[in-house]
Amino acid sequence: MTVPLGGVTLADHAAVYAALEEAGFTDVWSSEVAGTDAFTPLTLAAAWSPRLRLGTAITPVFTRGPALLAMSAAALAEAAPGRFALGVGASSPVVVRDWNAVPFDEPFRRTRDVLRFLRAALRGDTVDGAFDTFEVRRFTLERPPTEPPPVLLAALRPGMLRLAAAEADGVILNWLAADDVPTALAEVGERRPGFEVAARIFVCPTEDAGYARALGRRLITGYLTVPAYAAFHRWLGRQDSLGEMWRAWAAGDRRGAAAAVPDEVVDALVLHGSPERCAADARRYAANGVDVPVLAVLPTPETTAGGAAAWTDLLPRLGAGAGEVA
Structure with a gap:
C-alpha cells in the first residue's frame, strides 16, 4: 500500500x-x-x-x-x-x-x-x-x-x-x-x-464509474503529457489512443485534452469498481x-x-x- x-x-x-x-x-x-x-x-x-x-x-x-x-x-x-x-x-x-x-x-x-x-x-x-x-x-x-x-x-x-x-x-x-x-x-x-x-x-475503489473516470482523466492528462511519460506510452503503442489528448494539450486546451482520453485507457490505467474488484x-x-x-x-x-x-x-x-x- x-x-x-x-x-x-x-x-x-x-x-x-x-x-x-x-x-x-x-x-x-x-x-x-x-x-x-x-x-x-x-x-x-x-x-x-x-x-x-x-x-x-x-x-x-x-x-x-x-x-x-x-x-x-x-x-x-x-x-x-x-x-x-x-x-x-x-x-x-x-x-x-x-x-x-x-x-x-x-x-x-x-x-x-x-x-x-x-x-x-x-x-x-x-x-x-x-x-x-x-x-x-x-x-x-x-x-x-x-x-x-x-x-x-x-x-x-x-x-x-x-x-x-x-x-x-x-x-x-x-x-x-x-x-x-x-x-x-x-x-x-x-x-x-x-x-x-x-x-x-492506481486504484479508485468506488462503483461510481463516472467519478472514477473523471478523476482518472485529470490524472492521465497531468502525468502522461510530461515528456518522459508521453514517450513511454508512445513506446507502449498508445500513439493513436492518446494522440488527440497530446494534440489538445500542446494547443493549450486542457479541458479538451482530458475529454479526449478514451474510457478504455482510463479503465486500463486507473482500476475502479468495488474494492474486491x-x-x-x-x-x-x-x-x-x-x-x-x-x-x-x-x-x-x-x-x-x-x-x-x-x-x-x-x-x-x-x-x-x-x-x-x-
Whole structure:
C-alpha cells in the first residue's frame, strides 16, 4: 500500500499501519512529489509496525545531494534492518526544476551515477572521485547499515529498464496497464536472483464509474503529457489512443485534452469498481510478472465523506489476497 493514506494525518498512522497488517498487506511504500517526503512516513512505520516491509517509490536523484540521500537511506535501513528497500529515479522537470530549483539535466546519466554512488556508499566504501554528472570527495558513511538495503530503479523505457537490469536490485514501474507489463519486462530480460519488480497501481475503489473516470482523466492528462511519460506510452503503442489528448494539450486546451482520453485507457490505467474488484484486477499485474504490486488508493466519494471509518471498512476489502498486493 502507498502511504500516507489520504485524509489521515501522519500522527494517526499508527492505527493505519496496524489496520494494514491486519488486512494482510505486507509492505508500505512512500512517494515524494508534493505531499510528505519519502522517508518520514516510513520512519514512523519502522517504529510502529516492526513486521511491515518499507520502500520508497520513489526518491528523486536530483533533489538531495548524493551523500544526504545515502545518509537518509542508511538511517532507515538501521531503523528497520532487513526490511527497507530504497527506490530512486529521475522524477520530472516539474518536481526537480520548477519546485526544487535544481536543473533537470541529463536524467539518465544522473540516475545511473547516483545509483552507482549509492551501491558503493551503502556498502560502507569510501567514495572519492568524479562521476559523469557530479564529483564526490572522500565520503564515507559514519553509520553504514549492517545490511545494505536493496536499491531499486524507477524505469519507463528501454534504456532505463536495461540499466536497472544490469546494475540495480530491482525495477519500479509506474503508470502502466497490467497488459503492458510484459512489454516492459522484455527489456529487463532474465532476472538475476533477488531482482524484484515493483509497480505502483492506481486504484479508485468506488462503483461510481463516472467519478472514477473523471478523476482518472485529470490524472492521465497531468502525468502522461510530461515528456518522459508521453514517450513511454508512445513506446507502449498508445500513439493513436492518446494522440488527440497530446494534440489538445500542446494547443493549450486542457479541458479538451482530458475529454479526449478514451474510457478504455482510463479503465486500463486507473482500476475502479468495488474494492474486491480492484484487488482482483491488481493481481493481474502479479500474474504478468510484478513481484510487488503497490496500490495507490485515490480519493473516492466514500473515503472523502467517511473519514477514518471509511478506511476501516475499505482496507480489509482491498486486502483480500493481499499476500500478492503490497
